[in-house]
Every structure is written in C-alpha cells, then in structure tokens.
Amino acid sequence: MTLKIGVIGTGAIGQEHIERLHNRLVGATVVAVNDINRKQAEAVAKSITPAARVFDSGQALITDPQVDAIVVTSWGPTHEEFVLASIAAGKPVFCEKPLATSAQACLNIVNAEVASGRHLVQVGFMRRYDRSYRLLKQQIDNGNLGAPLMVHCAHRNPSVPDVYAGDMAITDSFVHEIDVLRWLLDDDYVSAQVVLPRKTRHSRKDLDDPHMILLETKKGIRIDVEIFVNCPYGYDIQCQVVGEDGIGYLPEPMSVLLRKEAKLSHEILQDWKLRFIDSYDVELQEWIGSVKAGVVRGPTAWDGYFASATADACVVAKHSGGIVPIEIGNRPGFYDPQPKLSAA
Amino acid sequence: MTLKIGVIGTGAIGQEHIERLHNRLVGATVVAVNDINRKQAEAVAKSITPAARVFDSGQALITDPQVDAIVVTSWGPTHEEFVLASIAAGKPVFCEKPLATSAQACLNIVNAEVASGRHLVQVGFMRRYDRSYRLLKQQIDNGNLGAPLMVHCAHRNPSVPDVYAGDMAITDSFVHEIDVLRWLLDDDYVSAQVVLPRKTRHSRKDLDDPHMILLETKKGIRIDVEIFVNCPYGYDIQCQVVGEDGIGYLPEPMSVLLRKEAKLSHEILQDWKLRFIDSYDVELQEWIGSVKAGVVRGPTAWDGYFASATADACVVAKHSGGIVPIEIGNRPGFYDPQPKLSAA
Amino acid sequence: MTLKIGVIGTGAIGQEHIERLHNRLVGATVVAVNDINRKQAEAVAKSITPAARVFDSGQALITDPQVDAIVVTSWGPTHEEFVLASIAAGKPVFCEKPLATSAQACLNIVNAEVASGRHLVQVGFMRRYDRSYRLLKQQIDNGNLGAPLMVHCAHRNPSVPDVYAGDMAITDSFVHEIDVLRWLLDDDYVSAQVVLPRKTRHSRKDLDDPHMILLETKKGIRIDVEIFVNCPYGYDIQCQVVGEDGIGYLPEPMSVLLRKEAKLSHEILQDWKLRFIDSYDVELQEWIGSVKAGVVRGPTAWDGYFASATADACVVAKHSGGIVPIEIGNRPGFYDPQPKLSAA
Amino acid sequence: MTLKIGVIGTGAIGQEHIERLHNRLVGATVVAVNDINRKQAEAVAKSITPAARVFDSGQALITDPQVDAIVVTSWGPTHEEFVLASIAAGKPVFCEKPLATSAQACLNIVNAEVASGRHLVQVGFMRRYDRSYRLLKQQIDNGNLGAPLMVHCAHRNPSVPDVYAGDMAITDSFVHEIDVLRWLLDDDYVSAQVVLPRKTRHSRKDLDDPHMILLETKKGIRIDVEIFVNCPYGYDIQCQVVGEDGIGYLPEPMSVLLRKEAKLSHEILQDWKLRFIDSYDVELQEWIGSVKAGVVRGPTAWDGYFASATADACVVAKHSGGIVPIEIGNRPGFYDPQPKLSAA
Secondary structure, eight states: OOEEEEEEOOSHHHHHHHHHHHHTOSSEEEEEEEOSSHHHHHHHHHHHOTTSEEESOHHHHHHOTTOOEEEEOSOGGGHHHHHHHHHHHTOOEEEOSOSOSSHHHHHHHHHHHHHHTSOOEEEOOGGGGOHHHHHHHHHHHTTTTOSEEEEEEEEEOSOOOTTOOTTHIIIIIIHHHHHHHHHHHTOOEEEEEEEOOOOOTTSOTTOOOOEEEEEEETTOOEEEEEEETTOTTOOEEEEEEEESSEEEEOOOOOOOEEEETTEEEEEOOSOHHHHSHHHHHHHHHHHHHHHHHTOOOSOOHHHHHHHHHHHHHHHHHHHHOSOEEOOOOOOOGGGSOOOOOSOO | OOEEEEEEOOSHHHHHHHHHHHHTOSSEEEEEEEOSSHHHHHHHHHHHOTTSEEESOHHHHHHOTTOOEEEEOSOGGGHHHHHHHHHHHTOOEEEOSOSOSSHHHHHHHHHHHHHHTSOOEEEOOGGGGOHHHHHHHHHHHTTTTOSEEEEEEEEEOSOOOTTOOTTHIIIIIIHHHHHHHHHHHTOOEEEEEEEOOOOOTTSOTTOOOOEEEEEEETTOOEEEEEEETTOTTOOEEEEEEEESSEEEEOOOOOOOEEEETTEEEEEOOSOHHHHSHHHHHHHHHHHHHHHHHTOOOSOOHHHHHHHHHHHHHHHHHHHHOSOEEOOOOOOOGGGSOOOOOSOO | OOEEEEEEOOSHHHHHHHHHHHHTOSSEEEEEEEOSSHHHHHHHHHHHOTTSEEESOHHHHHHOTTOOEEEEOSOGGGHHHHHHHHHHHTOOEEEOSOSOSSHHHHHHHHHHHHHHTSOOEEEOOGGGGOHHHHHHHHHHHTTTTOSEEEEEEEEEOSOOOTTOOTTHIIIIIIHHHHHHHHHHHTOOEEEEEEEOOOOOTTSOTTOOOOEEEEEEETTOOEEEEEEETTOTTOOEEEEEEEESSEEEEOOOOOOOEEEETTEEEEEOOSOHHHHSHHHHHHHHHHHHHHHHHTOOOSOOHHHHHHHHHHHHHHHHHHHHOSOEEOOOOOOOGGGSOOOOOSOO | OOEEEEEEOOSHHHHHHHHHHHHTOSSEEEEEEEOSSHHHHHHHHHHHOTTSEEESOHHHHHHOTTOOEEEEOSOGGGHHHHHHHHHHHTOOEEEOSOSOSSHHHHHHHHHHHHHHTSOOEEEOOGGGGOHHHHHHHHHHHTTTTOSEEEEEEEEEOSOOOTTOOTTHIIIIIIHHHHHHHHHHHTOOEEEEEEEOOSOOTTSOTTOOOOEEEEEEETTOOEEEEEEETTOTTOOEEEEEEEESSEEEEOOOOOOOEEEETTEEEEEOOSOHHHHSHHHHHHHHHHHHHHHHHTOOOSOOHHHHHHHHHHHHHHHHHHHHOSOEEOOOOOOOGGGSOOOOOSOO
16 A cells, blocks of 8 residues: 655755655555645646646645645744644644644644544654664663763854744754653653853854753753754754763764874765765654554654744743743543554 | 566565565565466565465466566575576566675676676675765775775674574675675675684684684785684674775764663664664665666665675685685676765 | 972872872972881882881871972871861872861861961872873863753772771762862852662672762853662763753773674773873872972862862761751862963 | 993984983993094084094994994994994994894894803883883783783874885884884784774875784784874874783873863874883983993893884785784893892
C-alpha cells in the first residue's frame, strides 16, 4: 500500500519534503499540493511530482478522498487551521514546526485530537531523528550513564538574518532544545531562568546575544543551554549529559581529520541545513511507517504544546530576570507513551 | 519505471539484499529469486518478497523477459557463469565480491563485456559507497591535501573463524583495500611486497597474523597496510593519506564520547557488518539509479579483474619474501572513466 | 644568593614543600622548620633537610635573623597569625590556601600588608601555575578568542572523605575556580547563584552533590561551574572559555591514547594530587624568583580575601536559593597590577 | 655535593646547556668552558656563568682537577677525541649527538670504555627523556599492550635548510627514531629497507623527500617510519605501537583545543626545538643524578655505536633498494642492563 499524501505549502521546506517523498522515501506518493500562491504550487508540482493535483484550498485538499494523509508546510499562522481540519477529517497530519503560533492554539489542537479519540498529529521536531541524538539517547536509556543529573548544551549559529529579532533566540532556536531534551530525558520542565551574558560585538544593536537558559525538570535535572547566534566559527550543536555514573557527549558530525597549515583540525559546519539534513529523511520515512502501522511514535501535539508553553515561560523569564515556574498541567492520559516497538 | 530485479543466491547476503531492495530502496522490486537450494529460495521469497517467482536455475532467471537486471549473491565459484550469462542476455548485473575466483575468470568476464559493447557489470566493492571514504576522497579530489605521496592503512578484525585460513588475509581482507585505494587515489599498482611481523599469540598455529603489505603505484605513491585479523580490541579500518600539503584521516564511525570508569572513550565496533552496513544501501540505490540512467558509475569488471590480479601478486610476494612486479596490462579503452556526473 | 626559608607546619603538604625546596628547586634552602608537633618537625627535618633548625614556635622562626622568607603550611586557623607576624617582621611569606579562615581575617591581613607598604604575601593558589591553564590564558590574552562572554567549567572528584561536609563543595573545591577564573579573565565577580541539581545516589545522605554555581563578572561575563565530588569516573577539571571570536578549552592532562578492549580511550586521573603536581614546583620556583627580584607576581593577599568573600556569598546564595550580590569594595591601589614582566 | 662541570663547545646547544645547568638544574655548576673560538667561549662565560674559567683546549679542561665531569657540545668531528680523553681521565662525559661521525669511531669509544672498566659515557639522545615517550613506554612495560608486533612512526619537519642534504634524512633525522625505538622496545635491529615514495614538490631538486624506512627487530617486530622533512604543516612526531592486546599512541604535545574560523583544531608545532625542549632539562638533570649516584641510566656508548651502525645500514639500503641485514655483533656484557632503579 502506497500512502497518498497531500502537501499544503510549497515554499522552500515544502519543496524539499515533496522532493524527499517523491525521490528518496519508500511507501508514499505525493498526490496533491496546495499553496496560497497557486502558480508556485503548479510550478512545484510540474517540476517534481507532475502527477499531483493542485488544489485551490488547503481545506479542499484535506477532505479530498484521494488524500490519505497531510503534510503541513505552510506559513506558521495557518498551521492551526490546517491541523484542526485534518483532525476533523480523521486524517493523519505531519505539521512542520511550530505546531501553532501560540500555546493556546496548540492546546486547541491537543483538545481537538483528544476529543477525536485518534492519534493523528505529528510535529516536525526533526532532531529526534538525528543519528547523533539517537546514539546519545541509547546511552541514557541503556543505563550506561546512570540517572541524568545535569545537561550542558550549546546551540551556536554563525550568524542570523535581519528578520531574526526579538525573542527568536528562544522561540526559534532554543525551541529545538526544549523538545529534544524532553525526549532525551523523558522528563518535563518545572522552571526556567534566562541570563544575558555580555553581548558579543558581532550582534546587531537590537539583538541580545548570547543567552544562557536554565531549565529545571520534574526529576530535578538541571539543564543549561548557551544560545549564541552570532558565533562566528560556525553552526555547532553541543549536548553533554552528566549522569551519576558517567558523561555522554553528542557526537560531532562526521568529518575528515586533517593535519594542515599548522593545525590538526576537523571542519565545523557553517550551515544548519547540513547538520540535520539526514534527519528529515528519517523523520518522514518513519512517519510514513507509523501512519501505515497505525501507531504513534513521533512528537505529538502535546509535545508541540509543551514546547510552545515552555518557550513562553522562557520569554517571561528573560524579561523579568527571575526564575519562572512552568505550570503546564498534567499530560492527558491519551498521550501516555505507547508500548515500545523494536528499536529503530 | 520500477526496475525488476532477479536475485541469484538467497543465502545471508542474498537475503539482506532482497530485504534492502524490497523495503528500503526506491525504484526497484524483486520479481525473481533462485538458489541452488530451492526450498530456501522459496522460504526467503515467501517471508520477504512474496510476489517474486522462484526459478529452478540461475540461467532461467537471467533470461526471463520479466527480469530487467540481475543481482548475483550465490557462492563465489558460480559468479563467472552467472555474470557471463547476464552479459550474454544483455542485462545489467550486480555481482557480489569476488567477481570470480581467479584472475583469468575475471578476465573472461572483462573480455565478454568488452565484446558485448555494453557496460553491464558492477562488482560489489561497497567501501566506495561508505560515507567516511567518500569524505576522504573529497579531500583528495578537491586538492586540499596536495598530491598524495603515501597512504598508511590498517585493517583489523577482532577474530576470524576457522574457515579463515591460508592466504585469506590477502584474498578476503586486503582485497577491500586493493579496490578502495585504487579508487581513492585514481591510480594503479606496479609492485607488491608482503612482510610478516612477529605473530600474535591470539592467532591459530596455522595462520600468519598480522601482515604488513606494501604497494607501489604508477604515480609512485607508497602504500602500507597492516592486516591484523586477531586484533582483540575490535573491527577497525584506518586510512591516512599523506599529501604534499596535508594529511587526511578516514573518519571513525560515529559514536558517543564517554567519560566513565576512569576513561574518556569512544566505543570501537566489534562487528564488521556494522561498519559498512549503510554503504550497502547506498551502493544498491546508486546501482539502481545508474542502471536506469544507463550510465556507468560503480566498480567495473575491470576493477574486479585488477583486484584479483593484484591479490595474486601479493600472494606470490608473501611466499617469496621479495618485491613482486604487478604487470596487468593497460586498461581497455572501453573502461575509460566516463565524464563525471554531479557529485553523489 | 640562596634564599633561606623557614617552613611552619610539617604535615603532608609541608613535607612535600620541604622536599621540593630541598631537592628540586633552585635558589633556596630550608634552614628552619616548626610544627605544633615538635617531634614530627624534628623527624621531618632529619629525614629531608638535616641542616635545618627546629623552632619551638612559629613566631620565633619568623623573627629569626637567619630566616629570609616564610612558608606557612600549618593548620588553616593558624594562618592569619603567622602571616601577620611575617608582615610585622617585614619578611616575604608564602601561605597555603586558605589565606585565613574568614573573609574578615583575610581583610586583616590585607590591611596589615597595605599599612606595611611592602608586598610580602603570596597565597598558594597553584592552578595559576598549571601549564594547561597558562596555555588557555595565552589564548585569551593574545586576543585569539575575542572578548570572553561565557565560561563553562566542571570540577569533578571521584569521591570525597567523610570530613568533606557542609559547604565544602564551595569553600574547599569551588574556591579554586574562584581564584583561577578571576586570574584567567582579569575580572571580578558581582553576583553569585547556586543551584542544586538532582542528587547523585553516590553521595552521602548528608552531602549535597552536585552543585551548579553561576557567577557574573563586572564585565558581564557569565560563568557556570559544575561541582561534582562523587563523580565516579575520576578527577576531572574542565574549563571552556567562549569568546566573541572563538572558544578555547583547557587542555586535558597528557596521556597515551589507547585502542584496547573495544575502546579508543584516554585514561582519566583518579587522584587530584597528580593533576596539579607539577604546578607546585612551578609555583614555588617562581615565588623564590619573585622574592629575590623583589617583584610581585603571584596571588596576593587581596586575591585571598576576594576568594574568601566570594565563597561566603556563594554559601549565602546556596542557602537562600537567590541571586546574591557580591559587594567587596574596590581593590586598594596598593594591589594594582604591576607592569608586566616577560612571559613565563 | 655540587657536580663541577666543564663544557666543551659554546655554540648554540652549548650555550643552552650552560644556561640550563646554571639556572634551572639542581646539583651542578659550570666551572669551565672551552671552544675553538676562545672569544666566543669568553663571551658566553661572561654572560651566563661568570665564575667559570675559560680553557685554551678541550684536553686541558678535561684533565683539570677542578672539573668533575664533562659535557661535549663541540662540532661533531671532535666528539671522538674529547670522549676518549674523558675516558682516559676517568671522568664522566655527556656527549651530544652524534657520539662520533662514523660507526668505527663509535666503536673505538666503546672499546676504550670497556677497557677502562668504568661506565663513563652518556650520549645525548634526548627523546628518551620526553614525557610523551615515557608515557608510551610505561604502557609497553606494564604489559598493557601485550607483546609489540608492529610500530608505525612518522617524523615530519616543515622544512629543512640548504645544508640538509644527501642522506641526512637518515643520519640526522631518522637516527632519533633508531635510538628511541630500540629503547622503547628493548630490542635490536636485524634488517633495514628504504623506500622512496613519489617526491614532494616542496623539496629541493637535489633532496629525496619523503622516505619510508622499514626495520625488523630480533624479536620480529616490524617498524615503518615515514621521514618527511618538507611537510608544510609542521613539526610532528608520531609513534604508534601495535601490540597483541592493544595499540598505544605517542601523546601529542599539550595545546588548547579551539573552535574558531570553521575549525575544531589543535595547533601543530612549527619548531622542533619546542617539541623536546623540556626533555633536555630532564636529560641533564638525570645525568647529574646518575653521575652522583655512580649508576648508569642514560644512552650508552654502545647505544651511540648501534645507532651509527644502523644508520649506515639504512644508507646502504637506500642506495641499493634492497633489504640490508644489520650485523652488529653482540652487545658486550659490560653494557648489560643494570638492575632497575625506581621509576623516574
């Protein structure tokens, strides 16, 4: 059985996902596309997946009987509408980050999904599918590190464009750590604090950079994350889990060790797209598999809501300078973890 | 267009390739299988690819009009026959190592392919598809190291079974370096020498271990390779290219750096299958693509012949203790490199 | 000219310093020793430095005209008395950590030294003499990292004895980071915060472990230090300086990289004494040199006072859970840095 | 007791040793100097060690009753004469490399020393005193690697001056490996082979570069050493001992790991003097100690002879292209290893 997919949003990430589904992944085909810019949708369909039909509206695409499942890669503010419509149609939906643009909107999706009684929503937190994070999680899960006590992280970009402003260090960058660390530790957050170190001269006048963000979990694990988006040396994601019995480090991306020009060196990536490029393939391939198997494996709507609410608390913490409690309420039983499947 | 593949040989590697073609790769389907043990072929087909037909003979499978291309994973001594039959049938054939069990048999295949006027044969040297070797080759090809002058390698296994005997350190282990280093350096060999160091106490009485093998290339590059198959610490492939301007090292497999039990450590693989597991997927996926595109990209019959003849020279060198010339004759123009396609 | 030294306190560290001064260092000789346990002092003198006279009191040793300079390695609570007496006698004094057992006592020493008008006191913060810290400081001082913005540190011990209790994670362990980071960054602290992560099961019931300590400096640099004294894997000191232009890591102690037993590993030290053993030699050798040259180079009484007052603030911060300002007052002009000498 | 030393030869290395003995080492003093250029000797004495007397001849210095021991740092061709004179005078002598400029001259010294019945001669092979080599030797000696089977080495210089010509890659560069590997493995050589790889474009027309040198030991250990003296990236000494149970690598010099300018890097030294600078201190300090203790610990005249004869065999091997036996005869019982002293 081939999964027939409709893609809403044919911008950059939409095109990449269509290309991926069409050429590299197994078990799915793109049968429908839609974009607010119909001409672009037509051009994309023509160049990548000519057999796909172009729809006038996301709603029409969602309800079309030829469409088995939906991928939402449209502009963030439209996510809530399309995900809710997919739930209403009883169809599995993969929604790129963010699930919605406010915690409340995310909660609306959670409530709709719970009310529907079916697990339909997966959020595009791709780091969970990255090989290096999975290797690190194995070390935690097999008990090799003992109980985690602290996690030291860094999220560094060489530079950011001018549209990167305000609290985006939290809502756009740190949100990846928010999700992946919950998954890594199988834990939730109870408080947040944001500290502003001395500002780098490489940052724009109107942009705080770097940030140090501190999280506390229910189990008492303390997390510190450096967010540094004008770190000239490159794109670099670090994660170090300090357990009772040992410490595990997130592997560096594979590269050739060189002896050259007075240095023994590894190259550091400059482009964040290269860092997680493989994980997008794994993410969508596993989503296809889980949709076909009718099981839940990826980040849920609840995870999307939790990330959004945590980011909100961090923004408050940044502006207050204080330690802000994160009070999200209990996870609905509906989202309890399913019995584990065999390892990926 | 889906490539319809027939697989001859449903033992361990055959089953893996069938599973791979059926479940993970794009653009091909297994429509036919054959094995000298028909029951096994039937069981394999039933459990993995139930729609495939089971053939009584490899010859029948090869000539069946429903079969577009052949994968040969039968016992080594049968390879020559099935590859020649595939050439005779004008069908692309992917043949696992070795191409044939003697240099003369390999040459028969070369001659048949040249006579056929079509590029049909690819040999299963999977290291060329390994990410770490490709990263190292990039460094050479982009000129980052300058002209290569020396290559220092090691090929280490934690242990070998009792069937591993005689000159298999050369014909079964070193043969991988023979092929991958030719490809890496874009060069041919002109002489070989084999040195026997002090023998490890971990080896069987009747097995020499380790070996040091020295090769000289046409360009004058000097290669030294340690083959050590009772190296208790693990399976470990090392390659260091010393160029005029710098040195590049084959990346280690990705693993979590640990601080634990008085050690700062990376795990070393114990099982060779894990080291190149991903490269099999890439190898067959690219083969499918090249067959469909009608272009030659992978290791050719000539490469299979060159590897076999070089291994023969190394065996002679081992038993004589001297420096043995490798006189293989010029590559037929038929095998001249094709214009490069865009990078993989 | 040989510097004639009197040593007060012939316990473990006293014996080591006597042995060091007698056998390994140049330009000094131990002419006098004293200990509250006279028999021990006699035994030590006899076995290491037989020509030294044994004094009944520290005071008598200090004022003896044959003694040029004093080394104080007695019990902490006696330090204030002996350092003040040395100042009164106008003699250079090297005092092991702590300078005194309260910030007020340290301040008494500062005031006495300032009043004396002569630089006489050096405190035994040996990390400033460690090769790895000096290499890291070079990278900061030569501008290679740009302006420091954040510092991420860890101070890990494999275990602690039962006498290690209460707030000693701060006063005995963290105090080393307090001094060495001020020196490294050439900066002072303005606030402290202490966070208690989930406690390791390897700690005693009555001992908090680990701690995360956060410091802010006058320049706005943010420092986070993990203090983890039941970290079973070993003694491990980490320091990572994040600058505007790059990041520098404290070098690991030199050790042999091994491939063995399925691991590619470096050994981690188990014993803190081995980590800084060489730095004691450098520290005392440079002190001898600076005393002879009449110049100030090592940690001053002011540094000892600053460390003590900072530790006090951290203890308050730990028990309050809040962010505690560090208000120490300005450094007396007397302690302004001297013009730099040539690099060590 | 202070050892009174006379230094013959006040050129660069002589001045360094005088400065070292005068300012940094314990237990010795320079009382006499001599140089063929008397003015230079006077200037050196005046600026570093003004109390030393300047002698008109090396012979007069050696026999002067005020001189306890001799350091020979004069021009190589004069070494034989001064070492023989020291033996004749019954005085300990430390002679810089080479012990003499021919194997026969070295053998003359061996014979004279044996005839004298006293151990008097130490040769300046400083690598035995390098911390990294000592750490590697510990791993071998404590059995951690099992019996050594192979050793892979590299000796790389960024460039060489015009006076570096002919076979100096063997006689000046490789000679260090010749000595240090014998010591590391506690073994002797039985054959040598020299291979000339493709020449680097960075070498002068009249200089072969690089070389690969292969040695076989009595125990059957196989050693391969790359000598590459126009290796533009820096001065780099590598040594990897492959044992039955594991592999140990010579530690790299300590340096700060940096993340900067798209690289995760360690600096590589450019100047060979910096690589072994500390080992000279250790070497002479231990020599002073062994002279005072009347025991033999450092490289002997026999070691100097063995190195010279092995280098000669390598030169023959280079020019013949063949495998050349090394037939040096048995070590005189006089040079049997002494019972071990406690570890350094």
